[in-house]
Amino acid sequence: MKFFLVLIFLLGSFSSFASDKIIIKKGIRVVYDGSLGTTYTGSVLEIFNNGKVRISPDGFFSTSSVQLTKSEIGIGFRCSGNLCVGDRVSFKGNLGDYSGTVLEIFNNGKVSISPDGFFSPSSVYRTVTELGYESNFYN
Secondary structure, three states: OHHHHHHHHHHHHHHOOOHHHOOOOOOOEEEEEOHHHOEEEEEEEEEOOOOEEEEEEOOOOOOOOEEEEHHHEEEEEOEEOOEEOOOEEEEEEOOEEEEEEEEEEEOOOEEEEEEOOOOOOOOEEEEHHHOEEOOOOOO
């Protein structure tokens, strides 16, 4: 029951980020889904009055960019609910259970994680509901 209440609390904290209430600025960190289910991060380069946003994806040439609508991106935040950048989390992977450190949290519920034991700048993406995170107490 306590897990269920924590889950509701976390989901409620992300649902409060309505995309029409968030101000998008140049340089802000974003996450988006690419082709074949791949998740990408990047930074906003330009914002257009037709609702499109031009993004510079991480790890590509500086001249690369992608144009998406506001509803197709998640905006980066330092903390959401009880989860913050730098927190330790556990998650399931293809070969079992893993742990790592939160790199970024986005308003669409996606979390970028640096998994323990992988080469940097390796990162995986999970939704907040797929994570267990370190706590200073246990009941």
